[in-house]
Amino acid sequence: xxxxxxxxxxxxxxxxxxxxxxxxxxxxxxxxxxxxxxxxxxxxxxxxxxxxxxxxxxxxxxxxxxxxxxxxxxxxxxxxxxxxxxxxxxxxxxxxxxxxxxxxxxxxxxxxx
Amino acid sequence: xxxxxxxxxxxxxxxxxxxxxxxxxxxxxxxxxxxxxxxxxxxxxxxxxxxxxxxxxxxxxxxxxxxxxxxxxxxxxxxxxxxxxxxxxxxxxxxxxxxxxxxxxxxxxxxx
Numbered sequence: 001x002x003x004x005x006x007x008x009x010x011x012x013x014x015x016x017x018x019x020x021x022x023x024x025x026x027x028x029x030x031x032x033x034x035x036x037x038x039x040x041x042x043x044x045x046x047x048x049x050x051x052x053x054x055x056x057x058x059x060x061x062x063x064x065x066x067x068x069x070x071x072x073x074x075x076x077x078x079x080x081x082x083x084x085x086x087x088x089x090x091x092x093x094x095x096x097x098x099x100x101x102x103x104x105x106x107x108x109x110x111x112x113x
Numbered sequence: 114x115x116x117x118x119x120x121x122x123x124x125x126x127x128x129x130x131x132x133x134x135x136x137x138x139x140x141x142x143x144x145x146x147x148x149x150x151x152x153x154x155x156x157x158x159x160x161x162x163x164x165x166x167x168x169x170x171x172x173x174x175x176x177x178x179x180x181x182x183x184x185x186x187x188x189x190x191x192x193x194x195x196x197x198x199x200x201x202x203x204x205x206x207x208x209x210x211x212x213x214x215x216x217x218x219x220x221x222x223x224x225x
Contacts (some may be wrong), residue, residue, distance in 0.1 A: 004156075041151075041201060043215040056212055090156055095219075101147055102213055104156040 015040030
């Protein structure tokens with residue numbers, strides 16, 4: 001009964017490859033996010049979707065493409081992976097229009113070699 | 114624009130002593146303020162939040178935080194630190210429906 005789940009937990013791949021990370025939430029939230037945590041542990045928002053519509057798109061290379069098939073899922077596809085993409089990627093969700101907190105998934109550690 | 118500052122990269126405290134992890138914020142209007150904890154190789158876990166009302170907010174694991182509007186601060190506190198409290202702590206701010214902005218994190222090390 002995990003609230004926000006991500007797969008895979010670890011992802012090791014070579015430069016130039018394309019990879020996807022999947023995320024699902026069972027909290028009934030209408031907003032989902034992707035955050036990137038770098039090696040210094042800084043958290044940076046990448047994207048936010050509300051009811052399947054993109055509402056936040058920070059300055060992220062267009063090699064990163066989020067896809068939300070429904071409001072319970074938000075996947076992240078990354079093309080032509082680069083060394084600098086190595087990080088931990090967190091999916092999260094919240095209910096928009098409330099003062100509620102954001103619920104985070106366990107993270108996906110991406111290592112590009 | 115909204116921002117959060119966590120001035121200390123690391124806080125060391127002896128087990129059993131009180132701990133404080135500092136956070137200041139900048140936002141126009143009334144803020145929503147949050148504290149999250151991240152244990153090694155884990156996601157962020159919600160600890161507590163301030164929305165309105167009593168300036169002293171109590172949260173999980175015995176943590177509390179004090180909202181100070183005049184100092185624009187929201188420091189995290191615990192009366193008696195445990196070794197198991199050692200983790201990375203993030204303060205976050207949100208105004209209304211704006212996105213949540215996180216601080217840079219403070220590593221808490223509780224020394225046995």
